[in-house]
Amino acid sequence: MMGNLEHIRVIKVGGNVIDNPEALQALVNDIAAMKGPRILVHGGGKEATRLSARLDIATTMIDGRRVTDAQTIDVVTMVYAGLINKRIVAMLQAAGVNAIGMCGADGNVIPAKKRKAAPIDYGFVGDIDPQMINDGLIATLLDSGIMPVFCAICHDGEGHLLNCNADSVASAVAIAASRICRTDLTFCFEMPGVMADINDPDSLISSIDRERYAELKAEGIVSKGMIPKIDNAFDAIDRGVSSVTICRSDAVNSATGTVITA
Amino acid sequence: MMGNLEHIRVIKVGGNVIDNPEALQALVNDIAAMKGPRILVHGGGKEATRLSARLDIATTMIDGRRVTDAQTIDVVTMVYAGLINKRIVAMLQAAGVNAIGMCGADGNVIPAKKRKAAPIDYGFVGDIDPQMINDGLIATLLDSGIMPVFCAICHDGEGHLLNCNADSVASAVAIAASRICRTDLTFCFEMPGVMADINDPDSLISSIDRERYAELKAEGIVSKGMIPKIDNAFDAIDRGVSSVTICRSDAVNSATGTVITA
Numbered sequence: 001m002m003g004n005l006e007h008i009r010v011i012k013v014g015g016n017v018i019d020n021p022e023a024l025q026a027l028v029n030d031i032a033a034m035k036g037p038r039i040l041v042h043g044g045g046k047e048a049t050r051l052s053a054r055l056d057i058a059t060t061m062i063d064g065r066r067v068t069d070a071q072t073i074d075v076v077t078m079v080y081a082g083l084i085n086k087r088i089v090a091m092l093q094a095a096g097v098n099a100i101g102m103c104g105a106d107g108n109v110i111p112a113k114k115r116k117a118a119p120i121d122y123g124f125v126g127d128i129d130p131q132m133i134n135d136g137l138i139a140t141l142l143d144s145g146i147m148p149v150f151c152a153i154c155h156d157g158e159g160h161l162l163n164c165n166a167d168s169v170a171s172a173v174a175i176a177a178s179r180i181c182r183t184d185l186t187f188c189f190e191m192p193g194v195m196a197d198i199n200d201p202d203s204l205i206s207s208i209d210r211e212r213y214a215e216l217k218a219e220g221i222v223s224k225g226m227i228p229k230i231d232n233a234f235d236a237i238d239r240g241v242s243s244v245t246i247c248r249s250d251a252v253n254s255a256t257g258t259v260i261t262a
Numbered sequence: 263m264m265g266n267l268e269h270i271r272v273i274k275v276g277g278n279v280i281d282n283p284e285a286l287q288a289l290v291n292d293i294a295a296m297k298g299p300r301i302l303v304h305g306g307g308k309e310a311t312r313l314s315a316r317l318d319i320a321t322t323m324i325d326g327r328r329v330t331d332a333q334t335i336d337v338v339t340m341v342y343a344g345l346i347n348k349r350i351v352a353m354l355q356a357a358g359v360n361a362i363g364m365c366g367a368d369g370n371v372i373p374a375k376k377r378k379a380a381p382i383d384y385g386f387v388g389d390i391d392p393q394m395i396n397d398g399l400i401a402t403l404l405d406s407g408i409m410p411v412f413c414a415i416c417h418d419g420e421g422h423l424l425n426c427n428a429d430s431v432a433s434a435v436a437i438a439a440s441r442i443c444r445t446d447l448t449f450c451f452e453m454p455g456v457m458a459d460i461n462d463p464d465s466l467i468s469s470i471d472r473e474r475y476a477e478l479k480a481e482g483i484v485s486k487g488m489i490p491k492i493d494n495a496f497d498a499i500d501r502g503v504s505s506v507t508i509c510r511s512d513a514v515n516s517a518t519g520t521v522i523t524a
Contacts, residue, residue: 051340055316074345078313081363082344083336086415086423090367094421100369101343105352106362107408137406144402146369153348159356161348 005142007184008177009038010241012170014189015046017249018084025091027188027249032095034253037142040092040099040149041173043166044084048076062120064225068163073124076163077103080151089149099147104154105161109134110169112154112162126154126162128169130239133176142180171232171241178240185241186257187229188249193258194230196221207259210234233260267404269446270439271300272503274432276451277308279511280346287353289450289511294357296515299404302354302361302411303435305428306346310338324382326487330425335386338425339365342413351411361409366416367423371396372431374416374424388416388424390431392501395438404442433494433503440502447503448519449491450511455520456492458483469521472496495522 011031017023031038045066052059052075060067068076085101092099104110110133112126141148150173152166167187174185194216196203208216213230216222222230233244237260247257273293279285293300307328314321314337322329330338347363354361366372372395374388403410412435414428429449436447456478458465470478475492478484484492495506499522509519 077348078340078344080344081348082340082342086339086343086365086367089365090417090421090423093367093370093417093419098370099367100364101367102362103348103351105348105355106364108355108360137408140402140406144399146399155352155355157355159352161352 005037005139005181007036007182008142008180009034009036010041010170010174010177010183010185011038011252012041012167012185012187013043013249014166014187015043016190017188018042018044019046023190023249024088027252028088028091028095030250030252031092032097038147039138039142039173039177040088040147041166041170042084042088042149042151044080044151047084048079051075051079062122064228065122065125065165066163068123068125070124073161073163077153077161081153085149085151092147092149097147098145099149100141101149101151103151103161104164104169107134107137108157109137110150110154110172111157112164114156114160114162124160124162126156126164128154128164128172130172130175133172135176135179138173138177139180165228167229167232171236174236174241175239178242182242183240185233185236185244186252187233187244187246188252190248192248192251192256193246194222194226204256205258207261209261230260237262267299267401267443269298269444270404270442271296271298272303272432272436272439272445272447273300273514274303274429274447274449275305275511276428276449277305278452279450280304280306281308285452285511286350289514290350290353290357292512292515293354294359300409301400301435301439302350302409303428303432304346304350304411304413306342306413309346310341313337313341324384326490327384327387327427328425330385330387332386335423335425339415339423343415347411347413354409354411359409360407361411362403363411363413365413365423366426366431369396369399370419371399372412372416372434373419374426376418376422376424386422386424388418388426390416390426390434392434392437395434397438397441400435400439401442427490429491429494433498436498436503437501440504444504445502447495447498447506448514449495449506449508450514452510454510454513454518455508456484456488466518467520469523471523492522499524
């Protein structure tokens with residue numbers, strides 16, 4: 001336990017919400033209405049893909065991860081650490097939240113390791129060890145009433161910026177925060193949670209444990225981008241995070257969504 | 263006086279140095295070699311102009327200030343707050359300096375006011391009142407051994423990012439820092455200082471007071487972008503900064519350059 005912190009909420013917001021100005025503003029308002037220390041982690045892949053296209057830089061995705069060559073790390077640094085991060089910070093400030101936008105290089109808060117070039121060379125893509133996260137700086141900021149807003153650009157400590165997965169950053173930050181005090185993690189996006197039938201809005205699965213997760217994967221109900229998100233959720237719970245919820249961005253202050261339980 | 267801080271150095275680095283990887287690395291090394299609390303403020307206009315051109319966005323400059331429409335504020339936010347700021351932070355971290363990159367919206371550290379649309383409508387361009395700068399956050403960071411790295415993107419507190427002049431940001435930050443403790447300001451760029459003859463490297467003017475400044479302007483020796491820089495320097499000295507030096511980026515740790523004296 002550090003400082004006087006008793007409870008931290010970590011909220012991850014995905015690219016489709018960021019792409020929707022009304023949804024993003026509503027989320028900012030909901031964050032402003034929350035009590036107590038909180039941390040936001042954001043993605044922004046769609047905007048990065050659009051900027052790459054405008055700059056005639058090809059976008060290559062493998063298993064949902066962006067292959068990040070030298071030109072592409074510049075693009076994602078501009079979009080995530082610049083445009084989106086500062087836009088969100090300005091919106092939060094206007095809503096009365098003293099936010100500070102950071103990438104992982106800032107204050108060396110989230111060191112990463114460049115992924116090995118084999119079997120797939122993703123380029124400037126990094127992976128994070130939650131143990132390496134600078135929870136002291138996070139605690140200092142939260143204790144001062146400041147809300148960190150993290151994008152998923154990290155660094156290797158040797159001068160290279162690395163593109164990391166925003167869900168993994170959120171999970172790692174929540175694990176680090178759980179060393180400070182009780183921490184809850186919410187992944188919010190454009191869906192009400194994990195759905196049994198993607199076309200049926202009433203098919204929300206209210207909770208998933210490991211057994212149910214294995215079934216859902218076997219049945220093909222959980223697939224693609226949802227798999228790493230749920231894997232990150234279980235990892236967070238196993239490593240100290242009190243609860244993980246997957247919900248729609250307008251439900252961060254309600255109890256609706258999919259709760260991931262050990 | 264706040265905390266245990268006794269002396270702060272504020273260093274402004276201009277766009278031509280940022281554009282030159284060797285010069286920038288040398289400056290980073292010199293900053294790493296400095297003792298004590300320091301703050302870096304950076305520009306980056308040339309890179310913003312290049313990105314605008316690649317995106318087919320016209321660049322309009324009036325009296326050396328960029329007319330900043332809605333598309334252009336996105337460009338400068340990406341380039342200044344994203345690409346250049348994080349690149350410099352990663353370089354400083356690699357050199358052992360615990361840097362944190364910020365725009366003025368982060369921690370509400372540098373609030374700005376949108377410039378009036380008359381007589382010239384510069385769009386999303388802001389001006390800064392040094393009195394409004396959050397010196398408490400700056401002191402907290404410096405006291406924690408963290409070096410703030412500021413770009414010149416600020417905000418109006420109502421959700422709008424504003425493009426400010428980096429020399430003015432440096433001057434205002436130095437004035438704010440001088441409320442914490444003794445502060446020296448260095449503007450470093452690609453020239454040895456203010457030159458009597460731009461083509462003669464031996465013509466460095468070693469010091470300028472107000473009287474000499476009036477003469478230099480009347481003679482046309484000081485003109486264009488150097489005028490607001492020197493105006494900012496005098497403003498800083500008048501408002502509490504102990505010294506202002508204009509020098510080449512490889513001279514920040516030596517005594518060579520042009521000293522501005524009251």
